Amino acid sequence: MAAVFAWFHQSATRFLSLIVTPSSPSLSLPVSNGQVVAALQGAWSDSSPFTGSFIFVSPNFDHGGDYAISGSNLVVNNAANLNAIGVVTVEHVTLEAVQ
Numbered sequence: 001m002a003a004v005f006a007w008f009h010q011s012a013t014r015f016l017s018l019i020v021t022p023s024s025p026s027l028s029l030p031v032s033n034g035q036v037v038a039a040l041q042g043a044w045s046d047s048s049p050f051t052g053s054f055i056f057v058s059p060n061f062d063h064g065g066d067y068a069i070s071g072s073n074l075v076v077n078n079a080a081n082l083n084a085i086g087v088v089t090v091e092h093v094t095l096e097a098v099q
Helices: 079-085
Strands: 002-007 015-021 036-044 053-056 067-070 073-076 091-098
Touching: 015 091, 036 091, 053 067, 067 091
Parallel strands: 002 091
Antiparallel strands: 015 036, 036 073, 053 091, 067 073
16 A cells, blocks of 8 residues: 655645545556556646656655656556565655645
C-alpha cells in the first residue's frame, strides 16, 4: 500500500489542492513498472483551470525511486524492488501540485 501525502499552496484569494484517487491506494504483488497507483488532479478553490504539474517533495519524495509521476498519474517506477520485498508494506510518498 502506498500512503500519499498531498500539499497545497494557498494565497489570499484562492488555494490549490491536490486530489489523489484513490486517497489510500493499494497494490497487489507482483507489480510492473508503469502500473498506475493513483490518479492526480489539481484543483483551484475558485474553479480556475489547473494547468500545472505534480512533483515529489519532502519529507518522503518518491520513496527512494520506487514511484514516479507520469502525466497525471502516480505510477510504479521500481517494480523489481517492490516485488523483492515479498509482502505488502506501507510506503509513503509526498506530492505537490504546482501551477
